[in-house]
Amino acid sequence: MNSNIITKVSINKLPLFLIFLVPILTVIITHYTNDVAISLYILIVLCIVSAVLLIFIINPFWGFIFILVYKPFADLVTLPLVNSGGRIVFFILVISWFLKYVFHGKTKAFELLNSNKIIVFFVFSLFVSSFFAIKPLPSFAKSIEVTAYIIMSFFIMQDVVTDKKKLNILIIALALSLGGVSFFAINDFIITGSINKYGYMRRLGGIYSNPNQLGSALMYGIPFILYISLNTKNNALKILFIILFFTSFFSLGLTVSRTYLIGFVVFIISYLMLGVKHKTIDLKRFLIIIMIITVLSLLLYHFFIDNIIERASQDISEDLRYFIFLKGLRLLFIEHPFIGVGLENFQHTVVSDTNLNIILSQHGGMHGHDIVSKLFASIGLFGTVILLIIMYRIFNNFNRAAKIGFLQNDRYLFNLIILLQAGYIALLSSAIGTGLIFNSNFWTYYSLSVLLYKWGDKNVILLNNKP
Structure with missing residues (x-):
């Protein structure tokens, strides 16, 4: 008392x-x-x-x-x-x-940590790698940053999103926020009438200093925006999110970010295949989506093709990526197999590699070259195995949640799960490099997969007439 x-x-x-x-x-x-x-x-x-x-x-x-x-x-x-x-x-x-x-005076924070030991082990592996790193301080700093992302995007979300109304608000908030990023970028493009030069290319960066950051944000937001635009019965929301879908697609195209443009293609293909498989997409919706994507692609065709050809002819970093990939594999399986070299320490391990140093000097270092072997070499085999288990759990959680949705015969729940599953596949296809664990989007997908599976028949996601 x-x-x-x-x-x-x-x-x-x-x-x-x-x-x-x-x-x-x-x-x-x-x-x-x-x-x-x-x-x-x-x-x-x-x-x-x-x-x-x-x-x-x-x-x-x-x-x-x-x-x-x-x-x-x-x-x-x-x-x-x-x-x-x-x-x-x-x-x-x-x-x-x-x-x-x-x-x-509650202990739920510690209960959440106790019930999700796999993530605790992963964070522990990051700090062990940092302790034995060549440059431990930068590695510890990055490990702390990753831990903050995990707590924010996984544990806190698990704690505060406790019912279907809150999850509904969460989805709308994510869609509005990331849709706002695209609207800001397109508005800036319309006002200035041009696209900033990044190196030798014309690319849209919006509020970010790097167009790839904008591409990442847009690719993350599109599944949420598309879900609301396809499923809400509120006409005002439907019109708003259809507009945001168009601005997101155009902004993504203007970033000329090859990674996330490929991710978008993977997302659309995955969504259509999952929808046809589970019979949640009828012929009418299938044709409408194909028609919209085709029209938008034709509108961006000349800009996209011109820049891709320009980038392919002037981007000479393929040899750099290849050598980084080989170096990462060598570190992972031969030189530092168990605990890895530590985050932010990959560049310090190439000092003795004369050939790679020459290539790095020619390309201005390895900034932006996020190779999957670089990620695995940083966290070692121990951290890699745990991360792969987490990746599998996310996909498996969505599959099990889909089965529950199928048994409930709930179209809204089913569409949400399929869109998120397609978005997760796209995320893995486009962000498997070192940016993956630094990205809150990955841990948000994990949290949503747990919520949707854990709730089962107790919570059904439904966008009603009132947002």
Whole structure:
């Protein structure tokens, strides 16, 4: 009884404390830096931190949704010296998740960790690899970052998404946020009337510094956008998400990101094949999807072909990718087979490789060359086996959830599972390099696969007339 009173008092005093803390810290920082611009940036960050802590501790679900919507746009409102505002927000959310349980005196966080030991073992393998790495500090830093992504995208989602209404809101929030990224990119393209040059190519980057980042975000969001546009009975939502699907497709095409364009093709093929197999796509819907994709492809044909030919003729990095692939295999099976070389340490292992060093110097290093063997060499055979088990579990969870949906004869649930399964296949086909475990999308798919299978006949995903 007394503990409940203390908890309520603590939470009620927290907003008042933060309201006074933010301006006081801003005044102190301004006094010592004498720089109003930096103080303004810091004030913005402090306000975001305070908002996240308040929202998440008081209402964890809406705090989580706030982060999902904010994260893709995080780099627009961050400190100049900080590499990614999204990472800052992730760390804030992880800390506030544990604070929530400190305030409420619950142990569900530890129960979730205990019931998902395979992920705990994977994180443990990352830190073991970091301990024995040539450069341990960068490896530890990257391992901590990956751990934050896992906690955010898997454990916290498992904790806060507890019923079908919340999952429905989660799907809409993801679709709106990532659809907003595409709308922002297309709007920028229309206003400027041109596409930025990245190296020797014209490519759309949107709010990101790298077009491949935009391609990754769009490829992740398209399954959610397509699900709502195909299944909602709300006409306003249907029109909105049809528009966002078009802007996402056009933006993806203008990125000229070969990896994610291939991923999109894999997604469409996988979705159609799964839909035909499970009889969730009738002939009319099949023909409509094929017609839309064909028309959109024809509209982008000249731009896409011109840039792909230009890129194929001027991109001479194939030999670099080939040598990195071979080096990764050698590290994995011969030089560092069990625990790996550690994250952010692959480049330090090529010092003695004269041929690879020459090629790296010719191509400006290995930035952007995410090869699957590089990932496996970084985490070793132990981490690789665990990661492969996790990959299989995601696919198997979707399969088992699909069987439940089939038994329920629920078209909405079935369509969601098939779209997510197709999106997951596309993710593996396009992001199997080192970016895979650094990408929250992978762990979000794992969390959704667990939720859909775990709930079974207790929770049915249904987009009603009201969003």
